[in-house]
Amino acid sequence: MPTYKEMYFTLARAQRDAILILQGAHQKAEEMLFSDDVPDHLRVIRSAEQPDIRCLNFSARTYNALDQWFGEHGRDYIPTIKDILSIKSYRELMKIRNLGEKSYFELVTKMQEAGYTDWAEEMSNQLDRQFKKR
Numbered sequence: 635m636p637t638y639k640e641m642y643f644t645l646a647r648a649q650r651d652a653i654l655i656l657q658g659a660h661q662k663a664e665e666m667l668f669s670d671d672v673p674d675h676l677r678v679i680r681s682a683e684q685p686d687i688r689c690l691n692f693s694a695r696t697y698n699a700l701d702q703w704f705g706e707h708g709r710d711y712i713p714t715i716k717d718i719l720s721i722k723s724y725r726e727l728m729k730i731r732n733l734g735e736k737s738y739f740e741l742v743t744k745m746q747e748a749g750y751t752d753w754a755e756e757m758s759n760q761l762d763r764q765f766k767k768r
Contacts, residue, residue: 699733724761742757
């Protein structure tokens with residue numbers, strides 16, 4: 635019968651081997667997904683430079699409004715944070731269908747929480763200027 639020490643080392647080796655296998659599989663999957671052989675519309679996984687908007691956990695209404703707005707890229711296209719950052723004005727943001735006041739504040743808040751404070755502050759400042767005009 636094996637001792638506890640032997641069982642521990644056996645489990646530790648098995649865990650190490652499993653981690654190495656998973657790392658190799660992940661690396662191979664990335665190589666396959668980001669190779670030139672894969673069509674753009676099949677690249678669902680984004681790199682760290684282009685995270686998609688699902689990582690911000692928007693409400694269903696906000697997500698669907700953004701998804702529909704950026705849907706011009708195709709049905710299988712998942713909007714990225716870079717797409718949101720490409721919106722430069724409050725007026726342009728308000729053109730998004732079904733993006734009301736609550737969704738607007740949710741979008742700005744989530745972007746600020748994610749570290750895109752410059753963009754969020756600019757949108758908030760533009761909103762403030764808009765209300766001061768009234």
